[in-house]
Amino acid sequence: MGIPKLSSVVRMGAIVLVVVVVGYLKIENHRLRGDLSSVNQQLGAAGQREIQLLNTNAAMQATVRTLRLAANQERLAATQMATQRSHWRTVAKQAQATIHKALAHEDCTQRVIPGAAHWLYYTHPNRARHPVQN
Secondary structure (H helix, E strand, O other): OOOOOOOHHHHHHHHHHHHHHHHHHHHHHHHHHHHHHHHHHHHHHHHHHHHHHHHHHHHHHHHHHHHHHHHHHHHHHHHHHHHHHHHHHHHHHHHHHHHHHHHOOOOOOOOOOOOHHHHOEEEOOOOOOOEEEO
């Protein structure tokens, strides 16, 4: 048996249907390619933004590391300064105690200091007879 022959109208209808379907598929293919191109451009732009954000993030991380190192150095310097200041105060207090011990039994009030009149006292213009300590 074989395939029965189709009438020429049905053949023509089938050919028209195939042409319409092929035309529709070509139009749809063209639209989808345009959409794909648009999506590819958006992905490219998003990729560029991502790269830019990653670079910015890396720069900020480097800045944070630098600032943390600087803060640690400042904290160390402040600690060293406080230690040095404490040491200086201790040395000054020891020197002051030594001087007080040395001067405790000294009678310095009766000793004359050479040239002291020039730097220790001055005379007030309204009280010419009463020296005023500087």
